[in-house]
Amino acid sequence: MRNISKDTTPSPGQSGQETAGGRCSITSIHLGLVALNVLIFTLAIAIGLRVHVLLSNQKLDACQNDRAIEQQRADQLNRTLVRNIERSNMLCNTVRNLSESLCPRGWKVQKQKCYKFSKDNRNWNTAKQQCESQKSHFVIINTLEEQNFITKYVKDKIEAYWIGLTDGAEEGKWKWVDGSTVR
Structure with missing residues (x-):
């Protein structure tokens, strides 16, 4: 029997651990x-x-x-x-x-107010009494908007219309029918 010796010194780059495959x-x-x-x-x-x-x-x-x-x-x-x-x-x-619907038939409505433009030919006092008999009064113009509404309606009409302005108490001193002065 021959003695086979294994080299136990690892060569450079080898670990020296053996495995079954080398x-x-x-x-x-x-x-x-x-x-x-x-x-x-x-x-x-x-x-x-x-x-x-x-x-x-x-x-x-x-x-x-x-x-x-x-x-x-x-x-x-x-x-x-x-x-x-x-x-x-x-x-x-x-x-x-x-x-x-609250306004009588034939009346015009503007800003929840009723207006009647009557074509009757009466003097101012008779027309005023006619308005009052209908539980109404002549118009008292308080605003430019109201004035424009009325002006627009009567602008091209031939008829003349009364408003609630008078100097009946004193000539030349104009007042509205409610007693207020013209502004």
């Missing part, structure tokens, strides 16, 4: 550890990116939900506003119709 070098173990570290690091980055994307998507979804809720609130507010405007218009029309 020897492993330290370099290959280090490369394996580096590769494992790179793999773990890459996996950690991938997981971190995935978590970041998920959180970003959650924030985006929350923002979109908030935006949708705000849009719904704005839409509801607009619908409420439109309904209120429609109700207001209906109320204005109702008031207008009521004021018109």
Whole structure:
């Protein structure tokens, strides 16, 4: 029998550890550890990116939900506003119709006041008595708007109309039929 001796001195670049298939070098173990570290690091980055994307998507979804809720609130507010405007218009029309229905037939309505433009040829005193017999009085013009309304109506008419202005108490001192002075 021959004695076979094994060389137990590792050559440069070898670890000196034996395995069933031969020897492993330290370099290959280090490369394996580096590769494992790179793999773990890459996996950690991938997981971190995935978590970041998920959180970003959650924030985006929350923002979109908030935006949708705000849009719904704005839409509801607009619908409420439109309904209120429609109700207001209906109320204005109702008031207008009521004021018109409160005026006798043939009278004109302006700002919830009734006006009758009579074509009767009477003197001032007789016409005034006729107005009073209808539970009315000659017009007393208090605003420019009222003056414009009356002027517009009588502008192109041939007839003359009496108003509630007189100097009957004292010649040249004009007063309205309610006793107020001309402004």
